[in-house]
Amino acid sequence: MKIDKRIYGILDRSMEGIAPSKEECIELLRIPERTLEASLLRSAADELMRKRFHNQAMLLGQIGIETFPCPGDCQFCVFGETHTVFPKTEISDAGILEAAIKFTAQNDLYALFLMVMHTFDENRLLQIIESVRRSVPASTAMVLNIGDFSPETAKTFAAAGVSGMYHVLRLREGTDTKLDPEHRRQTIRAVKEAGLRWYYCCEPIGPEHTPEELAEQIFLGLEYKCFQHAAMRRVRFPGSPLFDRGMISELRLAQITAVVALAMIDNSELQAIAVHEPSLPGLLSGANSVYAETGANPRDTSENTNQGRGRDTTACKLMFAEAGFTSVYNAGGDRFSLEVG
Numbered sequence: 001m002k003i004d005k006r007i008y009g010i011l012d013r014s015m016e017g018i019a020p021s022k023e024e025c026i027e028l029l030r031i032p033e034r035t036l037e038a039s040l041l042r043s044a045a046d047e048l049m050r051k052r053f054h055n056q057a058m059l060l061g062q063i064g065i066e067t068f069p070c071p072g073d074c075q076f077c078v079f080g081e082t083h084t085v086f087p088k089t090e091i092s093d094a095g096i097l098e099a100a101i102k103f104t105a106q107n108d109l110y111a112l113f114l115m116v117m118h119t120f121d122e123n124r125l126l127q128i129i130e131s132v133r134r135s136v137p138a139s140t141a142m143v144l145n146i147g148d149f150s151p152e153t154a155k156t157f158a159a160a161g162v163s164g165m166y167h168v169l170r171l172r173e174g175t176d177t178k179l180d181p182e183h184r185r186q187t188i189r190a191v192k193e194a195g196l197r198w199y200y201c202c203e204p205i206g207p208e209h210t211p212e213e214l215a216e217q218i219f220l221g222l223e224y225k226c227f228q229h230a231a232m233r234r235v236r237f238p239g240s241p242l243f244d245r246g247m248i249s250e251l252r253l254a255q256i257t258a259v260v261a262l263a264m265i266d267n268s269e270l271q272a273i274a275v276h277e278p279s280l281p282g283l284l285s286g287a288n289s290v291y292a293e294t295g296a297n298p299r300d301t302s303e304n305t306n307q308g309r310g311r312d313t314t315a316c317k318l319m320f321a322e323a324g325f326t327s328v329y330n331a332g333g334d335r336f337s338l339e340v341g
């Protein structure tokens with residue numbers, strides 16, 4: 001069997017626990033996805049991460065609680081203010097609680113995420129956090145997916161019972177978005193300084209992103225030591241300003257997920273690797289986490305993503321089981337067996 005020796009060497013060292021450098025990750029990202037070397041890369045990440053995470057999966061759930069034309073104006077997002085045709089929506093407090101209780105009914109959700117647009121009403125969000133925190137099990141972590149914020153706000157949310165934040169310096173931030181890359185970094189530092197767990201992601205990946213760009217973004221997760229890293233592809237939707245740039249396959253997304261996993265070998269704070277949206281090839285390539293979603297979703301033109309692209313917790317757990325994971329666990333450390341069928 002003829003295998004590229006250099007790629008084989010990088011993977012062999014990774015299997016010994018020696019993390020690939022940024023330059024080596026660029027080489028891994030350059031491999032065409034339908035090759036033996038790409039298959040080996042995905043298999044190596046799969047083997048390593050199953051050992052690292054004890055073949056346990058992390059189930060997460062997200063509620064998109066409101067939508068309006070967003071000043072972040074990300075060209076890849078259905079809510080961007082200059083191109084959105086999405087109606088202004090807001091889930092009622094009762095609706096948020098109903099969704100939160102449904103997500104956590106089995107007590108097997110690791111964390112419940114609340115998502116808003118780039119700008120948000122801090123007081124309203126604090127009220128929602130308080131009522132959701134009272135209604136879901138103590139063993140469910142609470143995480144926010146919101147816009148940029150100050151170190152003081154990060155501490156306020158931590159004191160309210162939030163344990164983590166999803167925050168990303170996106171690919172081509174400031175070019176494909178109206179947001180300042182330095183503000184994104186400042187918020188990530190605020191998350192870390194407040195003692196919150198930082199959920200990160202290489203996103204939103206399109207065919208135009210170079211291996212160098214991807215590696216640069218992936219390694220920020222190592223620099224600031226993320227709790228969760230991930231890979232997410234950009235979804236092409238009608239009316240998207242980036243529609244013509246196309247979309248990568250789940251196979252390519254799985255390869256990038258595998259590189260993310262190997263690049264994080266030395267990240268001592270890492271507890272999970274996710275793939276967005278839930279993807280079986282991704283779960284066979286180093287990922288052990290996916291998100292169930294309800295309400296608004298930046299990649300979906302459906303007002304309630306669980307009637308569109310989003311999956312519910314049952315579908316996510318079935319996908320974990322089909323990928324060979326044996327259990328999920330909540331933030332309290334309780335374990336729940338997974339079954340196919």
Ligand code: SF4
Pocket residue numbers: 070071072073074077078079080081116117118177298
């Ligand atoms: S991705 Fe977030 S910040 Fe960007 S337009 Fe969408 S909701 Fe706003």
